[in-house]
Every structure is written in structure tokens, then in C-alpha cells.
Amino acid sequence: MAGSQTNWGVLLELSGPGPKHAQLARALRTAIRGLEDGAAVPPSRQLAADLGCSRWVVTQAYAQLVAEGYLDGRTGSATRVRRVGSAAEPKPPVPVKQPRHDLAPGLPDLRHFPRQRWADAVRGVLATAPHTDLGLPGKAGHPRLRATLAGYLRRVRGAETDDVVVCGGVTDGVTRVCRALREKGITRLAVEDPGWTRLWRAAESTGMGIDPVPVDDEGIDVGRIPRGTRAVLVTPAHQFPTGTVLSPRRRAGLVAWVRDVDGLVLEDDYDAEFRYDRRPVGTVQGTDPGRVALFGSVSKTLSPALGLGWVALPPQWTLSGHAPPVVDQLALAAFVESGGYDRHLRAARLRYRARRDRLVDALGPARLSGAAAGLHLVLHLDRDAAEVKRSAGEKGVKVADLDDYRSAPGAPALVLGYGNLADNAVETAARLLREAAG
Template sequence: MTGSRTNLAWDVLLDLSGPGPRHERLTRALRTVIREGTLGSGAALPPSRTLAADLGCSRWVITQAYEQLIAEGYLAARTGSGTVVRWSASSAEPAKPAVRKVSPPEIDLAPGLPDLRHFPRTRWAEAVREVLVNAPHGEFGYPVPGGHPRLRAVLADHLRRCRGAVVDDVRIASGVTDAFGRLCRALLAAGITRVAAEDPGWHTLRRVATRAGLDVVGVPVDEDGLRVDEIPPGVRAVLVTPAHQFPTGTVLSPARRAGLLAWAREADGLIIEDDYDAEFRYDRRPVGTVQGMDPARVALLGSVSKTLSPALGLGWYTVPPQWTDRVEPSPTPPALDQLAFAAFLERGSYDRHLRAARRRYRARRDALVDALGPARLSGVAAGLHLVLELPGGSAAAVVERAAAKGLRVADLGDYRVAPGEPGLVLGYGNLADGSVGTAARLLREAIAR
């Protein structure tokens, strides 16, 4: 439906049932009616005051839902015409860096780890004990290909509820690297030999694609995320981290989201969405997945490596229907670990852990930013890392001097395909709160020299 829909019976049209605060339930309900086509591209939504009166809630509930869906690309705010629907179904590797031989650092600011000190040991142990006590004897056999049905069902519900994904079938893997490797092999078997990847980006996944036999093409990233207009002709697959790009810390803008989906339709391509540390956003609620906007064109990958621990070896992926039979399931994590995670989700322990982690990481990030003083930092307030720019300096020299002081930091250049401005990637996820000041002081000394 196009044109104005402000006269609809909104209290009947929108299903606000389900868990969560009212503004989150309204966001889900609006997202659903847009996806289903009840509200087509160009349809006008009522003013926040009008909709609040219809639904019997505060204007704050309405504005929060509108802002979230504008950020995700479903809505657009236009001067003079209010809020309208934007989305429609029809529009919808370099050599491995050398390892520096230094003594184990006293303080580790390298990215890639969550806070291992706060792994929820007690609640995880309770989930494991529940499985050991109550699981039928048959669960102690070989794992089911594709993952245990109980975890797949619980995880699909979590992704729909918390990440705005459209998930009918989710498969279990040992992590994002494992899932991406399977997709790369499926791409090659389908005759797709080139994959585009963000530059800079996570070099491990670029190496996975290369080992699978694919050519990796770097595509620049700017303050709005991936430069969709620079994806080379003939490329039919692209790897992106839209919720929080690694390592620059940008978020794929609504316009770029729309452009990326348009590219996928025009090129008959596949978008591979790595939902990298998307759960951690501190200035607003996390934006939903691109996969939810067009599940026929987007594969979604995720894991608990950045939320719980990489030691668990638990990840997942969901692919468009036309790719389901092409991606071959391989051995999955132990069935008991899968069942423990399912119980952890069902108990609400995972949601509680994420809420506590967000508060902890936000405070730690703020403390690190304050301690670094006037340093040039980039990236939105999200995730487990930030980028410190070194205009005119040598990142490699700073990394070496910091290591001599017992401080480990990462060179931004290690994640690039093409040369770029020097900088450091600072991970604060596993940084002890008491070490923030010391880490900042040692880093400032290494830079000053």
C-alpha cells in the first residue's frame, strides 16, 4: 500500500503482544507490517502524538520506535511529509602479519576478546547440570548434522526477537570462521569465484576465503560503512559487518543498506552478514540485521565468541532458501554444549548477561576515552574496541614501543588490503577496569616517543 495510511485502525493492525518494553514491541510490530507489505514503500505513518493517542501510550514510545526503524532503513523522516516507509520487498587476503616475539604483555589492549573475568560461570554451570540431569539417554550419541533441534529453535526465536532477523532455519557451527568457510565452498561450487570484503576488515575471514579458492577483493569503508558503489562488476558475493564494522567502528547507514540490497538484486548476489559484536551499542539500541530486510539475499553469521567466550566454540548461520542445500553441514559442537546453551537462552540467562555486559563495557569505554585525553579516536559508541588515529606517525613503531612497556596493541594496517592512514586498534573488552589508567599512560608514552 502506498500513499497515506494515517487513517488505519492502528490498535488493530499492530500486534503489541510478546515480551519486552512497549517501545520494543511497537518496533517489532511496525517492522512486521512493513515486511509483510501491509505498509508499502512511501506509505505515511501518523504523527507520534496521533499514534500515541490511538495506542494509549506516551509519545516517547512512538518516537523511540520510529527512530529505531529509521536507523535500520525501514522508515525515513522527510521534512514537510512526516515519517514514511522507505523499505520495500522489490527494492529490498594479504600475508599473515608477522608475530612479534615479545614477552607476554602485562596489559592486553588487542581486540577480539570479551571480558573473560565475567564469564557467567554459575549460570552456565546450572545450565550444564540441567542438561546432564534431565537429558534423555539418546542425547549422549553423535551430534545431529546441522545442530540440535532444540538449540536451533531457541536460537531462531532469539534472533527474531533481539536482532530483527527473519529466521526459519538456523544451523549450528563452531563459530563464524567455520560458517564462513562452508559458505565459501558453496560459492565456489556454484561458480562464484570472487568475494568482496571490507577494507580494512577481519583478516582471518579473508584468509578463509582464499584457502577455499576464492579471490578476495577489498572494498573501501568510510564513515557510512562499505562503499557499495565500489564493489567491482562481476562480483556476486560480499562480506560485511554492518551493525559495527571491524575495525573502523562505523555503522552501515540506511542509505548504504538500501544500496547494498539493490546491488544484491541487480547482481543476483549474496550478502554475507557477519553480525560482529552487534549486541553492544551504548548510545542507542543496536540496529537490526540487514538479513531481516531481505532474507532472500542475505546470509547471517553469528557466534558467542564476543558475548560469552570463544572457548565455547558455538556459532550459527542462516542462509537464503536457494542456498540451503548448497551449504553442506559439517561436524557441529558437542550436543551437550548445544543443549547447555539452549537452556542458558531459555532461562533468560543470556539476556541478563548481555544487559550486564553492556553496562560494564560502556563504563570501561568511557573511562578509556577520558584517560586517553585529546587523542584522535574514531568509531561509534559500541562494541569492544575503538580506533586511535596516528596522522603522520608510524603505527608499527608505536606497537613495538608499547610491547616493550608490557602493553599489547594492534596495528590498524594489519587489517588492511590497501595502504591507508596509520592507526591503532584498541580492544577494551578483556581489559581490567583497574588497568585502564595505566594502559592509557603507557600508550601515551609510546606515542610521544
């Protein structure tokens, strides 16, 4: 049976337990056993249209089967069947070509990580911490860092909290809160669409069902949260990836909704530290600390390699899991207490604003949105975004397709991150991207 002649929409049946991408992976395992080695499977966008599901579902299923050895996926080429247990000679690994210019969102400027000040904080902790601090960390985190973070959030973000749990980052925190939600019988989570699909997957991994809710120029449309859903994940300060700020009307509606359903708002304080046109709005958590869990991390301000984040929890909630290493926790506490973290953020804001301005100028008369804050912007296109992304990749420029963060395809656009883009490469990267966009 040749892959090009297969009626995939009829052949594949999505059923059984688990999320849709797991159902599709099971169906594909069965289907490709009848295909020849090297047969091409449909492009993810085409199969998503045939099956009536999101492209994300297909890409996740393909990635799972590539990892298991059923499929062979290569950048710039079709995904093909690889016979498990075939006697054919193994193909040599294809070297991964690193992009010369990384405009994918999600990273801060790693070149300006405060290495010396962080090393000083670690040395200070090792020199002064009592030996009792070198044992197993408490599940909620070290008391010193918890108190330091609570004070920081009250001072800088208008949060109302005395109870902060230290975790490995926002993804870890969301995963732990979703487990707690399920223990209380809350099994569905509304999410912003488009939004961070990484957090969608984290919630799904705990058994939560996902309800995508549209985002417009006021933020998440609270009135479209499905009836029966009692938890919602939002990024009100700077929505990812659209860049919108949750409007006062929607903020009030969100608080009214969570009180009405007796549920929980999971507030990801994404990119709140980087606002360029005015001061960032305060947290929703400060409005109703008894029904909002506030998440944050140093992944976008210092580095994701540190693996340090926090959750400000309503008092009635407790989380399972493990805190990060104590030495790292105490180093962050010292860094914040010394004022080093505030100074780092002030310098970073100036650097990112200047880089954003240069990128906007270099892109020329392009349709842009979401540039007022954060470390990314959205470039709206007149042609297929996947084609532009592929063409840009061939030129050494890494970008993200907005469809990668949607539950279903929409108007073509790219998400451009400039956090980790070298200053001396801004104009070159923009020129190559303009060429790719045609």
C-alpha cells in the same frame, strides 16, 4: 649472498597457483636457499612496498616460513634465515613475554564469564537430556538450539528466519558458506577494507578470490564492488575495525545490488549486542532473508573457547560440515531459554560502557573514532603506527596496528580493544600508551 645486499623486488616473482601470500612463500623458499644462516630478510612493510602488494601478504608468507623452519622470527628483532637441516646447535626457545595490559581487539571480558550459570546449564542438560541426544550430532545442529536461536534472532535482531545452522563460530560459518558458493560457481568474495583479515583468510582457504572494497563513514562503498562479483562479506551493525554503521542509503544499495547480481550477502552481525548511544540497527537479513546469510556467535559475548556460532541461511542454501558437541549446544539453548543470556548481556553492556568511558578519559585529547559501540575503538596517530605498537609492547601494552586489517597501508592508527582489559588497569594502560605514542 648477503641478505642486506639482495634486490628483493627483482629476485622475487609472484606467480603460479594460489593466493598471493602462497606465491610469495614459494618464491622466498627458493630465494633464501642462497643466503647465509642468520641473514636478515626485509621488514614486511618494506618488502610489501618493493613488491607492490599489501603488507598482510608479506606477513602471512613470513609466518608460513617461520612455521616451516626456513625463517626465525622474534618480536622486536629482524626476521632472519634459519638453515633447514643445519648442524648448528639448536637455539633455546625464547620465552613468550605476556603483555601486562592486553588492548588487542577480539576478546570479551573473560574475567566475567558466567562460570556458575554455565555449569548449571551443563549439569541440567546432562541430568535431563534423553539418551538419544547423546549420539552423533546432526550436521545442522540440535533442533532445540536451532529453534531457540531462531526465536532469539527474531526477537532481538529483527531477523526473519526459521532455518538456523549451528556451527563452530563465524569463521567456521563463513568457511562453510564459501564452500557452498564455490559449488554454485561463485568464486569471488568482496570484503570490507579494512576488515577482519581472519575471515579473508578463511574464504581464501576455500579457493575464493578476495576483492577488497573501501569503507568510509557510511560503511562499505557498494558502488565499488567489482563487476562480476556476486558475494560480499559485511559487518553493517558495527563495522570492524572502523566502528561505522552501514547508512540507510548504503543498506538499500546493498540489497539492490545483491538482487541485481543474483548473489549472496554474508552479514557478520559483529558487536551488535553492544551499542551505547542508542538501540542497534536491525539486520540487513531482515530486509531480504532470501539473499542474506546472517552470522553470529558467542565468541564476543561469552567466550571464544565455547566454539559456538550460527548461520541463518536463505532456504535455497545447504551447508556441509559438522556441528559442535551436542551437550554444549543444549547448554547454550538452556542458557538462552532461561533468560540467563539476556541478563548477562545487560550486565556486560553496563560494564563495557563504563570501561570505555574511563579509557576515553584516560587517553586525554586523542583523536578517537568508533567508540559508540562494540569492544574496541580506533586511535589516530601522528607518527608511524608500527613504531608506536612496538614501543607499547616494550612497555607491556599489547595493541593492534590498523594496517594489519587493511589490504594496503593507510593513515597511521591503532585498534584498541577494551573488552578484556581489567578495570583497575585502564588508567595505567592508557598512560603507558600515551608515553609510547610520544
